[in-house]
Amino acid sequence: MPTDLETTYKLPDLSDSMGAHLGIKFQTVQEGYVKATMPVDARTCQPFGILNGGASLALAEIVAGHGSVPLCSPDQMPCGIQVSANHVRMVRTGSYVEATGRLIHRGRTSHIWNVDITDPEGRLVSTARIVNQIVKKRL
Secondary structure, eight states, X not given: OOOOOEESSOOOOOTTSHHHHTTOXXXXXXXXXXXXXXXXXXXXXXXXXXXXXXXXXXXXXXXXXXXXXXXXXXXXXXXEEEEEEEEOOOOBTTEEEEEEEEEEEEOSSEEEEEEEXXXXXXXXXXXXXXXXXXXXXXX
């Protein structure tokens, strides 16, 4: 799996998050573009030894969420409000997948991302559309 991280902003602490538990590693985080990898292993597979569609959805939403963070003002945060995906190829345990997220709409109150997930050979595994609502932080 690739390991170099190219970023134009500081990533939030990912320790003890869903992304960390799934083994997601960010490779590139730039304005409007995110690339990350996720292992296909016991954490992300169905009992049959293939990538779980829910893990793919989690990867897509995490990629889109991290892509929206630097586009928000300091008092805002993105919240995923809609995910739609199609799974087109199986990936067996012992491999990894790569997610590439591209911003396709940047509005004042919403961001829309397209995230394509591919196998190591570059074949499409899943494609997802994610809508992030931009809300005021209430923490």
